[in-house]
Amino acid sequence: MSKESYAVTIAGGGSTYTPGVVLMLLNDSEKFPVSRIVLYDNDAERQATIAKACAIYIQETHPEVSFSYTTDPAVAFTGIDFVLAQIRVGKYAMRDKDEKIPLKYGVLGQETCGPGGIAYGLRSIGGVIEILDYMEKYSPNAWMLNYSNPAAIVAEATRRLRPNSKIINICDMPIALMDIMATMCGLHDYRDLDYGYYGLNHFGWWWKIKDLQGNDLMPQIKEHMAKNGYADATAGLEFVDASWNATFQKAKDVYAVDPSTIPNTYLKYYLYPDYVVAHSDPKHTRTDEVREGREKRVFGTAREIIARGTAKGFGLKPDEHSEYIVDLARALAENTKERFMLIVPNHGAIENFDPTATVEIPCIVGSDGYEKLCQGTIPQFQKGMMEQQVSVEKLAVSAWIDHSYQELWQALTLSKTVPSAAVAKQILDELRVANKDFWPELH
Ligand code: NAD
Ligand code: G6P
Ligand code: MN
Numbered sequence: 001m002s003k004e005s006y007a008v009t010i011a012g013g014g015s016t017y018t019p020g021v022v023l024m025l026l027n028d029s030e031k032f033p034v035s036r037i038v039l040y041d042n043d044a045e046r047q048a049t050i051a052k053a054c055a056i057y058i059q060e061t062h063p064e065v066s067f068s069y070t071t072d073p074a075v076a077f078t079g080i081d082f083v084l085a086q087i088r089v090g091k092y093a094m095r096d097k098d099e100k101i102p103l104k105y106g107v108l109g110q111e112t113c114g115p116g117g118i119a120y121g122l123r124s125i126g127g128v129i130e131i132l133d134y135m136e137k138y139s140p141n142a143w144m145l146n147y148s149n150p151a152a153i154v155a156e157a158t159r160r161l162r163p164n165s166k167i168i169n170i171c172d173m174p175i176a177l178m179d180i181m182a183t184m185c186g187l188h189d190y191r192d193l194d195y196g197y198y199g200l201n202h203f204g205w206w207w208k209i210k211d212l213q214g215n216d217l218m219p220q221i222k223e224h225m226a227k228n229g230y231a232d233a234t235a236g237l238e239f240v241d242a243s244w245n246a247t248f249q250k251a252k253d254v255y256a257v258d259p260s261t262i263p264n265t266y267l268k269y270y271l272y273p274d275y276v277v278a279h280s281d282p283k284h285t286r287t288d289e290v291r292e293g294r295e296k297r298v299f300g301t302a303r304e305i306i307a308r309g310t311a312k313g314f315g316l317k318p319d320e321h322s323e324y325i326v327d328l329a330r331a332l333a334e335n336t337k338e339r340f341m342l343i344v345p346n347h348g349a350i351e352n353f354d355p356t357a358t359v360e361i362p363c364i365v366g367s368d369g370y371e372k373l374c375q376g377t378i379p380q381f382q383k384g385m386m387e388q389q390v391s392v393e394k395l396a397v398s399a400w401i402d403h404s405y406q407e408l409w410q411a412l413t414l415s416k417t418v419p420s421a422a423v424a425k426q427i428l429d430e431l432r433v434a435n436k437d438f439w440p441e442l443h
Contacts, residue, residue, distance in 0.1 A: 001081065001141065002334055002335070003333065004033065005035035005036075006033065006035065006036075006082060007035065007036035007037075007038070007079060008025060008036070008038070008082045008083075008329070009037075009038040009076050009077060009080045009082070009083045010038070010039050010083075010084045011040045011041070011086065011131045012085060012087035012148065013040050013050060014039075014041040015050075015087070016290075016298045017086055018039065018050050019301075019302065020322055021084065021319060021322050022058075023316060023318035024319055024320070024323055024325070024326055025037060026061065027318040029062075031326065031327075031330055032326050032334075034065060035065060035066060036066040036067075036079075037058075037065060037066070038067075038075075038080065039054070039068070039070070040069070040071070040073070041069075044071045047069055047071070049299055049302045049303060049306070050298075050299075052302070053305040053306055053311065054069075055067055055069075056306070057305070057311035057316065060312065077134045077135050077142075079139060080135075080138075080139045080142050081139070081141075081142055081333070083131065083142060084147075084325060085131055085146040085147065086147055086148055087148045089123040090435075090438050092291055094123065094434070094438065095116075096285070096287045098110075098115075098119045098431075099116050099285035099286060099287055100285060101115070101119075102114060102427050103277065103282040104282065104430070105423050105426050105427050106277055106419075106423070107273070107419070107423060108269055108417050109280065109285055110269055111150070111286065112150040112202050112266070113266060113269040114269060114418065115415065115418065115428070115431060117150045117152075118392070118396045118408070118411055118415070119431045119439075120149065121150045121153030121154070121396050122396065122400050122408070122435065122438070122439045123438040123439065124153065125154060125161075125397065125400050126438075126440075128146060128148055128154050128157070129157065129158065129161060131144070132144055141166075142166065143168065144167040145167075145328055146167055146170070147170055147172065147325070150201075150202075151169050151170070151171050152200050152202060152203070152343065152358065153396050153397060154169060155344075156397045157397045157400065157401075159345050159358050160401070161401070168328065168332075168342060168365075168369070169201075169343040169344075170324070170340065170341070170342055170343065171201050171202065171343065173265065174204070174264065174360070175321075175341070176321065177262075177264065178193055178209075180233045180234055180248075181206075181209060181217070181221050181233075183233040184224045185211070185217050192211060193210070193211065193212075194209070194211070195208060195209050195362060196208035196209075196362070196375055197361060197362060198361055198378050198382070199382070200343075200358070200360055200390055200393065201358075202266035203266060203385070203389050205258070205382055206261060206263075207261050207375070209262065218262075222262070225255040225259075227252070228249070228252060229248055229249050229251030229254070229255065230247075230249075230251045230265065231245065231248040231249045231251075241289055241293060242289075243286055243289055247268060250265075251268065253268075253271075253272060253275075257271055257381075258379075260379075269417060270385065270389070270417060301314060301316075328365060332365060333367070334367075335366040336365070336366065337365070337366045339363070339365075339373075340362070340363055340370070342360070342362075342370055343360050344359065344363060344372060346358070346359045350375050350376075351374070351377045352377045352378060352383060353387075354390060357386075357394075358390075358393070361373060388416060389415075391411075392412075392414045392415050393411075395407045395408070395410050395414065396411040399411060400439075400440055403441060403443050404442065404443065405428075405432075405442040408428060409421070409424060409425055409428055412425075412427060
């Protein structure tokens with residue numbers, strides 16, 4: 001689709017990530033020229049705060065870029081090349097319930113893992129598919145880059161419901177962790193690494209990490225993991241909140257379970273759920289931390305910019321962490337054939353694993369989309385864990401499609417984070433009431 005410049009719609013325009021992504025798009029214009037940015041959201045008021053501040057910034061720094069915001073899908077999705085999807089169906093009010101309801105029953109509460117992740121999945125599927133359909137209706141040649149969570153469930157749903165759509169599901173966690181590993185080895189960032197990885201989203205392992213000259217970096221990284229997990233190598237990362245530091249430290253114990261691979265941080269929720277529950281405050285979870293931190297900061301700054309009528313003097317910086325989104329769009333548009341970790345249908349890329357599973361693996365991206373890099377066969381331990389978790393994700397999607405209470409109960413029951421079918425049922429029944437405005441009606 002190589003063009004002189006591109007039109008991009010950000011769906012979830014009112015997201016806390018929007019200003020950072022907009023600034024990144026503008027900042028990277030040499031790499032990936034953008035002539036039009038549209039924000040789309042179904043919450044006009046939330047989006048307007050972010051959008052008005054962005055408009056002031058763009059007027060002052062990049063007046064040549066056309067910028068608008070809307071809640072009208074026809075306006076948002078007509079004549080565009082890329083949709084960046086970052087929606088949170090139910091917003092933080094519902095994330096709060098995802099996290100706090102399971103904790104009442106002694107089960108961990110997390111945005112993408114366990115019962116909370118399943119509940120969020122049943123809200124997200126419809127929202128993401130709606131945006132994909134708008135894009136296909138108004139701009140049939142466009143690509144959607146989705147990082148709305150829970151990406152594992154959303155990707156499995158789009159694999160089943162929209163198998164031919166131009167959607168790529170991606171997560172930034174492997175990138176952030178590879179940046180940390182690069183730091184451990186005195187390298188700049190993840191682009192300096194050659195790697196092998198297999199898993200599901202928020203559920204995977206590196207089996208190979210080399211530098212670009214072919215030197216094995218695993219011994220160095222393993223030594224660091226055994227001592228500190230991912231902690232003490234995170235300088236420059238956005239994850240500075242206390243809970244993320246705790247997660248980086250806990251990765252030491254996650255690593256200990258299989259010291260032949262390097263784990264994704266999210267495995268702590270499946271391997272140490274009792275520890276996570278013991279260290280949770282049922283009255284103050286990650287949502288509270290995000291609302292008191294990131295949301296307050298981002299919206300506070302936006303309101304201040306609007307009040308002053310200028311974005312000068314705020315020291316605004318692009319979110320460098322989100323540069324992978326620009327790189328991915330450019331790879332599709334300009335056929336760069338760069339490597340990205342994507343969430344894609346397996347189809348043999350992991351040989352001894354369900355071909356219909358949605359897995360996270362390295363891929364090469366060009367103008368025809370992605371080509372998967374085979375990861376060979378995986379060990380028994382990882383295979384066992386992945387088979388259980390992929391079944392949770394598949395059952396959750398089936399429950400949404402079939403409106404099935406039974407399948408959803410099975411999904412929760414099968415989650416490694418839930419001790420029994422009885423507890424699963426109690427949590428499900430309370431989540432079902434809390435989600436009545438968002439879930440399909442279950443029978
Ligand atoms: P947020 O609540 O600040 O923003 C989400 C926005 O989406 C809100 O403004 C909301 O009104 C809007 N929205 C909800 N449903 C919508 C719909 N159906 N159509 C249009 N807009 C809708 O959330 P946030 O913390 O900024 O996160 C945004 C999303 O990005 C979340 O899904 C989060 O999990 C995800 N995320 C993913 C990754 C990744 O690695 N995959 C990384 C960061 C964030
Ligand atoms: C990581 C994950 C995302 C998640 C994000 C932030 O980047 O990969 O999927 O959304 O963390 O979570 P937070 O708790 O800060 O909203
Ligand atoms: Mn993620």
